[in-house]
Amino acid sequence: MKNIDSYTHLRGESLFVDDIITRKDTLYGLVFDSPKAHGKIISVNYSKAEAVEGVIKIFNYKDIKGQNQIGGIIPDEPLWAEHEVHFQGMPIAFIVAESEAIAKQARALIEIDIKELPVITTAKEAKEKGSFINEPRSFSLGNTDNAFEDCKYIFSGNSFSNGQEHLYLETQGAYAIPMENGNIKVTSSTQGPTSVQKMVAQVLGVAMHKIEVDVIRLGGGFGGKEDQATPWAVMAAVAVQHLKKPVKFILNRHDDLRMTGKRHPYDSTFKIGLDEDLNILAYDVEFLQNSGAAADLSPAIAERTLFHATNSYYIPNVSSIVHSCKTNLPPNTAFRGFGGPQGMFVIESAIAEAANNLGIDKRIIQERNLISENDEFPYGQIATKVEMENTWNTAIEKFDLEKTEEEIEQFNKDNKRFKKGVSLMPITFGISFTNTPMNHARALIHIYQDGSVGVSTGAVEMGQSVNTKMLQVAHQTLGISPDKVKLETTNTTRVANTSPTAASATADLNGKAVQKACKSLRKRLLGVASNILMINADDLKFANDCIYQKGKKTDLTWEKVIQKAMLNRVALTENAHYATPEIHFDKTKEKGHPFAYHVYGTAITQVTVDCMRGTYEIDSVKIVHDFGKSMNLGIDIGQVEGALAQGIGWMTMEEIAYDKNGRLLSNTLSSYKVPDVFSAAKKVEVIPLETKGNKMAIKKSKAVGEPPLMYGIGAYFAIQQAVKAFNPKHKIKFHSPFTPEKVLMSLYEE
Numbered sequence: 001m002k003n004i005d006s007y008t009h010l011r012g013e014s015l016f017v018d019d020i021i022t023r024k025d026t027l028y029g030l031v032f033d034s035p036k037a038h039g040k041i042i043s044v045n046y047s048k049a050e051a052v053e054g055v056i057k058i059f060n061y062k063d064i065k066g067q068n069q070i071g072g073i074i075p076d077e078p079l080w081a082e083h084e085v086h087f088q089g090m091p092i093a094f095i096v097a098e099s100e101a102i103a104k105q106a107r108a109l110i111e112i113d114i115k116e117l118p119v120i121t122t123a124k125e126a127k128e129k130g131s132f133i134n135e136p137r138s139f140s141l142g143n144t145d146n147a148f149e150d151c152k153y154i155f156s157g158n159s160f161s162n163g164q165e166h167l168y169l170e171t172q173g174a175y176a177i178p179m180e181n182g183n184i185k186v187t188s189s190t191q192g193p194t195s196v197q198k199m200v201a202q203v204l205g206v207a208m209h210k211i212e213v214d215v216i217r218l219g220g221g222f223g224g225k226e227d228q229a230t231p232w233a234v235m236a237a238v239a240v241q242h243l244k245k246p247v248k249f250i251l252n253r254h255d256d257l258r259m260t261g262k263r264h265p266y267d268s269t270f271k272i273g274l275d276e277d278l279n280i281l282a283y284d285v286e287f288l289q290n291s292g293a294a295a296d297l298s299p300a301i302a303e304r305t306l307f308h309a310t311n312s313y314y315i316p317n318v319s320s321i322v323h324s325c326k327t328n329l330p331p332n333t334a335f336r337g338f339g340g341p342q343g344m345f346v347i348e349s350a351i352a353e354a355a356n357n358l359g360i361d362k363r364i365i366q367e368r369n370l371i372s373e374n375d376e377f378p379y380g381q382i383a384t385k386v387e388m389e390n391t392w393n394t395a396i397e398k399f400d401l402e403k404t405e406e407e408i409e410q411f412n413k414d415n416k417r418f419k420k421g422v423s424l425m426p427i428t429f430g431i432s433f434t435n436t437p438m439n440h441a442r443a444l445i446h447i448y449q450d451g452s453v454g455v456s457t458g459a460v461e462m463g464q465s466v467n468t469k470m471l472q473v474a475h476q477t478l479g480i481s482p483d484k485v486k487l488e489t490t491n492t493t494r495v496a497n498t499s500p501t502a503a504s505a506t507a508d509l510n511g512k513a514v515q516k517a518c519k520s521l522r523k524r525l526l527g528v529a530s531n532i533l534m535i536n537a538d539d540l541k542f543a544n545d546c547i548y549q550k551g552k553k554t555d556l557t558w559e560k561v562i563q564k565a566m567l568n569r570v571a572l573t574e575n576a577h578y579a580t581p582e583i584h585f586d587k588t589k590e591k592g593h594p595f596a597y598h599v600y601g602t603a604i605t606q607v608t609v610d611c612m613r614g615t616y617e618i619d620s621v622k623i624v625h626d627f628g629k630s631m632n633l634g635i636d637i638g639q640v641e642g643a644l645a646q647g648i649g650w651m652t653m654e655e656i657a658y659d660k661n662g663r664l665l666s667n668t669l670s671s672y673k674v675p676d677v678f679s680a681a682k683k684v685e686v687i688p689l690e691t692k693g694n695k696m697a698i699k700k701s702k703a704v705g706e707p708p709l710m711y712g713i714g715a716y717f718a719i720q721q722a723v724k725a726f727n728p729k730h731k732i733k734f735h736s737p738f739t740p741e742k743v744l745m746s747l748y749e750e
């Protein structure tokens with residue numbers, strides 16, 4: 001089944017926040033943000049800006065009736081700065097005017113005097129100065145101190161991975177309209193409608209039931225709209241509370257790039273110990289997370305870094321620690337993989353360092369240490385239904401790695417200017433929110449009297465096709481054709497207290513709720529059919545919009561059953577709640593069983609480096625991925641390809657740059673390069689691993705949104721190999737992205 005939005009997407013008919021028909025009296029908002037990264041606000045003079053014709057009001061913290069606070073995990077983030085600013089782009093005031101152009105004109109006239117304070121832009125510097133968001137977290141398994149003594153080989157080093165801009169096609173934005181009695185309806189481009197509702201209520205000082213948040217769909221989120229869609233919606237709502245008029249606020253790309261946080265850069269140090277058979281006995285790692293100026297989701301992201309610090313390997317002795325370092329950058333936030341990719345890059349760096357020193361292929365160490373059944377993860381969960389070696393061996397075999405390696409060797413012998421490299425990248429990614437209480441969802445299903453069905457869930461459609469999957473679950477469970485089912489917008493009034501659409505778990509959580517609700521409806525309606533046909537309900541089944549008796553079609557249709565149910569006053573609506581069973585985690589011990597299951601896979605990446613220019617091409621990425629029993633292979637392969645491109649971009653070309661004053665330099669698409677169809681990978685092949693699936697996944701179809709991003713890490717190491725083939729003297733480094741500039745330097749380093 002195709003993505004149900006494909007038709008309207010292609011015709012430009014799909015609706016996003018900016019497409020909603022605005023009311024005639026709509027006003028437009030724009031943020032005035034800090035021009036300095038750190039300082040005390042001495043004065044702000046709004047008078048010239050206020051005098052501009054068409055400016056209605058300029059709001060600041062003094063206009064807030066509730067709390068000036070939008071921090072989700074830690075209350076450390078004001079909506080609008082009061083006396084201090086902590087990053088360039090920090091919102092200070094909100095200009096509301098008759099048009100966006102007028103607001104822009106006014107913004108340029110605001111005068112601000114800031115007494116500057118020292119600026120921290122890197123995690124290392126923050127750590128030196130003791131600037132942290134919270135207490136560090138650490139996981140441990142076994143005893144690394146003792147284990148290092150038993151190691152034949154010990155290597156240590158540093159690894160750095162830079163941030164990443166989400167670059168969702170649709171920028172952040174919201175449209176808030178006044179309803180009666182001070183109620184407000186907000187249409188927001190958010191992954192977390194409930195967070196928006198909660199924060200709007202908190203800042204306005206009103207009850208949550210006065211705020212309705214509606215989400216049609218997102219033009220991409222990638223984690224960037226999990227927490228960071230909130231401020232803009234709240235600002236629009238504050239203005240509505242005062243002005244009693246609709247307020248629309250869509251960030252332009254420049255403002256969006258400057259004001260929003262990105263993937264966290266990580267600065268890490270590692271120590272890895274192996275025995276003479278190349279078993280990794282011990283791994284010690286310290287992560288410095290550049291969290292930015294406020295907590296945002298950083299503590300949760302740091303936690304996931306620890307969960308994935310050993311990637312796909314079983315290491316009996318592990319000690320890991322992560323510091324969320326407070327700097328003067330915009331608060332960094334969720335980004336596909338949620339700290340997992342950063343953790344995995346470090347263990348891959350450690351293995352590459354070991355292999356390089358031992359003069360062997362990285363693959364040998366990887367292969368020797370892959371996780372297998374009943375191994376223990378550092379957080380105490382026992383690995384079950386492990387498919388790691390299965391994907392690894394299948395990839396090697398199906399893609400004939402040996403032949404590829406021989407060809408590469410020959411190619412590198414025959415060519416001076418071009419060199420090729422290949423790498424294997426295994427992934428193991430845990431599915432569930434690491435914060436156990438968040439693993440729940442609800443669905444509300446209405447069957448209308450003509451037999452058509454409306455499905456509401458807490459899932460937000462953002463291109464990952466979760467709505468298509470929800471539709472599949474509903475029509476298959478009810479035994480009716482797909483065109484009878486409609487997916488409603490995500491709305492806090494219909495489905496409340498939702499977790500954000502994140503952690504790749506949305507289809508599982510909401511899908512299980514849809515399935516549960518549909519099963520209840522089906523049971524009830526089979527009772528109605530049984531009365532009509534005078535046949536035992538156990539012998540009846542819905543399929544193809546009809547009733548079947550022991551596999552034989554009867555004359556009774558779905559529509560007739562619904563009509564009869566109406567006459568008999570049988571409820572045609574159902575609400576269901578699903579909470580993931582079996583999972584638990586004890587944060588005091590840092591042990592438990594946090595994940596419903598793991599997703600596994602292996603990618604083989606081949607690259608060619610132009611050793612004269614430092615440029616490179618990703619020749620191919622060949623992947624064996626564990627989808628379980630995919631319920632929609634077209635969509636799932638699309639997720640693998642999209643995530644892979646994003647991962648390759650993060651590892652090779654997307655270079656976020658701030659100057660020492662905390663000003664974003666990569667603030668345009670000419671200075672921030674993302675992969676396009678030519679530069680991502682020339683060829684991508686995905687083979688679904690054949691498995692039995694996992695019953696914890698919706699219809700045994702495993703979560704797919706984030707895990708494949710980490711295949712992109714393979715590109716870094718493939719390029720590194722090609723560089724080494726040209727310049728064996730080069731000292732390998734782990735500093736991503738591996739841009740052509742860095743490649744060129746490495747090629748000619750003495």
Ligand code: MTE
Nearest residue numbers: 220221222336463464502503504505506705
């Ligand atoms: N795919 C598209 N097209 N657009 C997106 O914004 N977000 C990713 C992933 N795939 C995203 C996407 C992220 S960060 C997550 S967590 C998952 O989708 C969320 O959706 P799921 O839980 O339904 O997989």
Ligand code: MOS
Nearest residue numbers: 223335336502503
């Ligand atoms: Mo995804 S980073 O969990 O929104």
